Every structure is written in C-alpha cells, then in structure tokens.
Amino acid sequence: MPLPTPLEAQAFGRYSDSAQIAAYLRALAVASGGTAVFGCAGHSALGREIPVLTCGVADPARVEDGKLRLLLVGSVHGASEAAGCEALLCLARSVLLGELRELLDVFELVLIPNANPDGRDADSFRNGNRVNINRDFVLLEQPESRALDAAVRRYAPAVVLDAHESAVLKRRTLGQEGYLTAFEAQFDVASTPAIPAALRDFATDTLLPQLIAGVQARGLHAQRYIAEIRSVSQPITHGGLTLRMFRNKAGLRGPLTVLLETPMEPKAGQYATYRDIGPRVHKQLLCMRVFLDCVRASAPAIRAAQARAALELDQPTCALNGSYLREPPDAAITLPLRERASGTRVQSTFADHRTVIAQDTLRIPPHYFVTEHTEVFAELLARHGAAFERLAQAIEAPVMSEVFAGGGNPEAACQRIDELTHRRLIPAGALRVPLSGSNRRLVPLLLEPRSTSSVFRYPAFAGLLQHGRPFFIPRGVDEN
C-alpha cells in the first residue's frame, strides 16, 4: 500500500494526531501530482490548522459540468469520535492513488477529515474552549463551526456527509439501567422543516432507504438514526430539528446533507487495536463507500431534487419550527438493545414519536430592519454570510412589529403577546436585511424569536427582548 496513513504507520497503536493528519494530507496532495490541493479551512480555538483537501476541484467557485461536488467532514467530535477522520484519510488515498480513482470522473471531493483538531489532540469531543461545536451553528461563536459553515458557502457542495461515532455504553444514562445500544450503522438527513420539501422528501424517502439497504447488504445492521437512547422508558425520535447542528444548518443552505454514525464498544474492553479503532475505521469506510455508490447512482435525481428545491424557496411561507409527536397516539417501535451484564440481545419496545409536524408558519417578509443593537447583528449576519445594508438616513417605513414577553428565561421571553402593522421610524444606521435565495429561510429562522433555531433562544440575546415594546427587528412590508 503506498503512503500508509499515520494510524497504519503506528500499527493501530494510537490515533493519528492533528499534526500527523495535516502532514499526511500534504503528502497525499504532493503524491497526487496536482489532482489534490491541500489548504486550510480555518483555525481551531487553540490556533491549530483545520486542514482541507480538495480532490479534482479545478475551481472552488465553479463545479465542472457533469460532476457532483461532495463535502465530507470527519471527527467534528474530536478524539471521542476518531474513526471518521481515520477513514477519510484512507478514502482520500484510495481516490487519489488507489482503486477509487475513477470516482473523480464523476465527483469533485472536498475533505475536512479533522474538523475539531483541539478535541483530537486533547482526547475530547469538545474544542479548546470546551464547547460542543455541533451545537454552535446558530451563534457561530466557535472558529471550528465558523470554518465548517464557511466551507459550505465557499464550495457550495451538492451533498455533504457528516461522519460521527456513538458509544454503545452510555455510562450515566442507559448503562445505569443495564443496557447498551445495539446498532452497527445509522444514517440521518437534514430534517429542519424549513428545508425545502423537495430535498427533504428525496433524502428521507429515496436516499436514506438506499443507504440503509446498501449497508445491510454488506452485512451491517443499519437503521435510520435514533436520537440518543437514555432510558428504556423514553420515547423514540430521530435527530434534532434546529439549526444548532451542522447537519441541519448545512441542509438549509442547499446541499443534501447526510449524517453517518457508527458505534464504539466500551473503552475499557480488550481489543486487538487501540480502543478497537481497526474495526471502527472498517465500519466507517464501508458506510462511506456505500454512501458514494448511492450518491453516484442517484446523481441525476439529486440534481432534479435540488432544482425543485431552489424553486420552492420562492414560496411565500415557511415553517419556523417542527416537533416530534406520537402518531397514531399509541404508536410503538421495537428496537434491539444489549444487556450490559451478559451481552445478550433483547428487543425493547418504546413509544414511537418519530413523526415530525411543521409548526409556526411564517409569511416571509421582503426584508427585516434591525433598529437597535446594530453592531451585534451586523457581526452576526456577517458570520452567517447574510447580506445587509446600513441606512444612511432615517426613513419611515411600513412594518409588522411583534411584541414579546421578555424576561430572563429564553423560552418564556420569546412568547409573542401582540403584533401590530404600522408605520415606524427606522433610524439612520439601522440595518436593512434583504431576503433572497436560501437566506429567505435561513435569516428568519435566526432572527424570529418564535423560531427554536433563533439567536433569541440563547440568554445573551433573549435579554435584549423588552416586555411590551415593539420588537427591534420589525419585518418589512411591501408598500403596494
């Protein structure tokens, strides 16, 4: 095998560290003779480079005709979920120097294998600021989440894969009840209800079943992602529905976004390789290969779904929120678990809350005005790549202003108590935020306090809502 990965070179005796990963990607770029380009997607909280390797990308701003661009992200959760990164290094080698070379006839690949270098080197799932970056895609306070969000904007991939792992032993929750989880691969897709239905439906009804069937056919028990099981008496749902996670945020920007999760056996077990990393990488690679096969086979259907989704963005309304419910009211689902003491597989029945209902329909305004705290919101919008202009002089404009409860607790503060349509003096220096393209849905989800993806669901922003006063971000109203 040409160019052993750092993990292979260390005989699977410990994980690759961030410096080794960056060096390996540079070496692959050199060995590829120009097919691959090594770059830096940003820096971590502690200043480590977040490497990006593009394969067959001639121009980041434009995808070559007839090709599909894919962004593959590994180890957002650092060394706690190390296998995604290790597998992406193997995959990059196969694509550039090995048996998968012909994939570059159909794909342009952008790889960010080590999305959380601080967590990788500190044996943690958090970054150097001790933050779970996969909950930061609304505020974008962390450099790692900003780098991933910016990569989605810069490369505008058609498809994104976000590769995670999950411990079968939840020491403080399900493990206390005497059980381990028992799946071998899970997939989910971006599921925020504001994502155009053409894309969500294709992802859910076509791609997910293909991925699951493809992995099953290769001998792994696969299923649609089930949100972490903490208790045998809890209801079952799929993943979170807000923009706080990378999957949903990326999905609302346009790409078909897929979550992959494979299991990890307990750390304390006896394994042939360090923390069982050999089999873990094998499972990740198998799932990634199935993913690439499915995407390749579905490329025309993916393009068609994305064209329909782009048209859908012009619709006058969108759902701000979604929630899971039990439908029918007595729906139940049986899932395998393992007994912690004996390892025996058992079937356990749960209340089935996997049906999503869309809620809080918004008539999308032509623009918003930000009339106060303009510096805070100028910075926030810039972080999200959302365009705005500053009013050079005060204007009187027709707007719809909501009135919120305010107060310390974010959820209570965001309760709407009134709304009024009126002419309002918009001061000089206010921001005017036009809504077009995917921002037509992204910006309302971030700015509307009723949206569970909104910045106002965080204490620092909730504190800006004043009881009984017209909201300082009124919606513009068309004059005619």
Ligand SMILES: [Zn+2]
């Ligand atoms: Zn994870």
